[in-house]
Amino acid sequence: MGEPYYITTAISYPNGKPHIGHAYEAIAADVIARFQRLQGRDVRFQTGTDEHGLKMARKAEEQGRTARDLADEMSGYFQEMCGALNVSHDRFIRTVEPEHHRASQAIWQAMEAKGDLYLDRYEGWYSVRDEAYYDESELVVGEGQEKLSPQGTPVEWTVEESWFFRLSAYQDRLLELLKTPGFLEPGSRRNEMIAFVEGGLKDLSVSRTSFDWGVRVPGSENHVMYVWVDALTNYLTGLGYPDETENMQKYWPANLHLIGKDIVRFHTIYWPAFLMSADLPLPKQVFGHGFLLNRGQKESKSLGNVTDPLELADKFGVDALRYFLMREVAFGQDGSYSPEAIVTRANAELANSFGNLAQRTLSMIAKNMDGNLELFDPEQADADLLGQVATACRTQLPREFEQLSFSRGIEDWIRAVYACNQYVDEQAPWTLRKTDFERMKVVLQTLFMALRDLAIAIQPVVPEKAASLLDQLGIPEGERTYAALDDEQWYQRLVESGFTVGKPVPIFPRLELPEEEAA
Numbered sequence: 001m002g003e004p005y006y007i008t009t010a011i012s013y014p015n016g017k018p019h020i021g022h023a024y025e026a027i028a029a030d031v032i033a034r035f036q037r038l039q040g041r042d043v044r045f046q047t048g049t050d051e052h053g054l055k056m057a058r059k060a061e062e063q064g065r066t067a068r069d070l071a072d073e074m075s076g077y078f079q080e081m082c083g084a085l086n087v088s089h090d091r092f093i094r095t096v097e098p099e100h101h102r103a104s105q106a107i108w109q110a111m112e113a114k115g116d117l118y119l120d121r122y123e124g125w126y127s128v129r130d131e132a133y134y135d136e137s138e139l140v141v142g143e144g145q146e147k148l149s150p151q152g153t154p155v156e157w158t159v160e161e162s163w164f165f166r167l168s169a170y171q172d173r174l175l176e177l178l179k180t181p182g183f184l185e186p187g188s189r190r191n192e193m194i195a196f197v198e199g200g201l202k203d204l205s206v207s208r209t210s211f212d213w214g215v216r217v218p219g220s221e222n223h224v225m226y227v228w229v230d231a232l233t234n235y236l237t238g239l240g241y242p243d244e245t246e247n248m249q250k251y252w253p254a255n256l257h258l259i260g261k262d263i264v265r266f267h268t269i270y271w272p273a274f275l276m277s278a279d280l281p282l283p284k285q286v287f288g289h290g291f292l293l294n295r296g297q298k299e300s301k302s303l304g305n306v307t308d309p310l311e312l313a314d315k316f317g318v319d320a321l322r323y324f325l326m327r328e329v330a331f332g333q334d335g336s337y338s339p340e341a342i343v344t345r346a347n348a349e350l351a352n353s354f355g356n357l358a359q360r361t362l363s364m365i366a367k368n369m370d371g372n373l374e375l376f377d378p379e380q381a382d383a384d385l386l387g388q389v390a391t392a393c394r395t396q397l398p399r400e401f402e403q404l405s406f407s408r409g410i411e412d413w414i415r416a417v418y419a420c421n422q423y424v425d426e427q428a429p430w431t432l433r434k435t436d437f438e439r440m441k442v443v444l445q446t447l448f449m450a451l452r453d454l455a456i457a458i459q460p461v462v463p464e465k466a467a468s469l470l471d472q473l474g475i476p477e478g479e480r481t482y483a484a485l486d487d488e489q490w491y492q493r494l495v496e497s498g499f500t501v502g503k504p505v506p507i508f509p510r511l512e513l514p515e516e517e518a519a
Contacts, residue, residue, distance in 0.1 A: 001042035006251035007033055008235050010259040010267075011050040011093065013131075014074030015059045018081040020337070021260065023309030024292045027322050028331065028406070029258045030087045034460035035401045038482045044251045046238045047082060048093030049075040052214040053131050053227030060213075067213040071096055084310050086318055086463055091238045095215075095230055099237060104215040104230040106242035110278035111165065112218075119220075122162035122205040129153040131227045132266075133205055151262065163207040163223060170273040171201045177272055182285055185404070186332040189264050189288040197269060204270065232271045236280070253281040261288040287404060290334035292325070312342070316511055319462035320346040326406040326461050327414075343511045350462075354417045354454065355508030358469055360424065361447040362504035368433055369441060371500035373448065375492060382446040385423045389450040392416035393457035394485045401460070413458055420450050448473065448501075449491055456480055465507045474499035 009029045033045035051071035060067040127149040142148045184190040207223040214224030239247040324342045329335025400409030432440035459466040
């Protein structure tokens with residue numbers, strides 16, 4: 001296997017069913033994981049659910065059930081979402097697992113041994129919804145003059161005995177880390193965090209005594225750990241920490257923590273400080289992506305516009321949804337979606353352009369050439385097209401995906417698809433069939449070769465449909481990596497193997513807008 005690559009998503013808080021934001025992050029992480037695998041990397045991809053904390057305890061109480069019962073049910077929905085959206089994770093972690101409690105207690109003891117934990121009283125503002133503490137200066141005033149967190153969530157005054165973490169001791173090191181090129185992307189998030197640290201860091205309250213749904217603090221059994229200490233430790237738990245496992249040695253530090261922009265502070269200030277305290281290496285990069293808005297509005301239960309991602313996948317197809325989400329939004333910025341936008345984009349690019357190109361090419365080869373392929377000498381127009389497709393698939397798309405610029409990489413790819421369609425129109429193989437049969441064969445086989453490159457390159461985004469097309473092209477499973485794109489002998493081997501093109505199965509049929517959406 002190639003060089004190790006460890007990617008994680010934020011673990012989802014399962015106090016409700018998954019929404020489109022959870023799906024967006026899981027799909028983006030899956031695209032990165034698949035892309036890195038196709039580059040030959042030895043990838044480990046982890047996701048999961050963050051099941052402790054006051055918010056879960058209260059939600060369970062409202063429903064007259066235990067927190068564990070609620071966690072079991074809700075975590076199940078997140079696992080189901082990953083399966084339905086073809087998310088190829090290696091590990092789905094749940095923070096209720098005994099090994100996770102053990103790992104969280106181990107990092108706690110490492111921070112304690114460093115002298116970074118002390119017992120005191122916490123008096124201050126706490127947002128249950130954000131599971132976050134806020135300074136008076138950060139609060140905003142709501143319409144009814146009530147105090148709210150910067151995110152607009154209710155806060156309550158909390159007074160209790162608490163363990164504190166000496167966050168203030170790490171201010172200079174954190175500032176240096178945040179200014180390290182590439183550690184926190186995109187740049188707008190980096191600037192926010194630098195400003196936050198420069199404003200001065202206070203020590204952080206890291207335990208609670210007012211409820212007991214969480215990981216027990218070793219040696220202080222009436223305390224449970226602040227949910228974020230335990231949540232962030234999941235990235236280590238999944239590799240076997242605190243044991244010196246092969247996975248810890250191979251995959252830590254993480255190459256990428258992929259998270260939403262609302263939890264950047266926890267991942268780039270608190271988490272690195274905990275790791276520094278425990279003498280553990282720091283992750284190489286944290287990327288805070290934007291939000292996905294429903295027709296430009298943030299989804300909320302009160303607006304009644306919360307979308308079940310599985311319904312969207314059901315309606316439009318998993319790969320069409322994955323394609324839309326990666327293509328539509330510049331990754332890192334906020335984006336908007338609607339059923340109309342999904343249908344419009346998928347029909348224009350997947351059905352009419354890529355799907356139609358595959359269908360026309362393979363149909364004509366099956367019908368006019370009995371599905372037989374042969375070696376041929378390309379003319380200039382054929383070589384030009386194959387050169388353009390190769391550049392998009394071998395250079396441009398991988399370069400952009402490496403930078404997490406998915407929409408730009410897909411833009412380069414679709415431009416190559418358009419070039420193929422333009423070539424079809426110019427060469428008009430249906431006319432050549434009557435006037436120059438040999439030339440028609442060259443044109444169709446040039447398109448066949450282009451389709452193979454296009455299908456290999458787009459696999460991370462539309463894995464199922466790309467695999468279906470590669471099957472129809474007769475490309476062996478072991479020859480679908482990015483390295484295989486540079487293999488000059490593949491076509492000759494395929495011809496010599498006696499492979500014949502069968503009647504094609506459409507990969508991207510046109511989508512219709514469901515009636516209730518169209519009304």
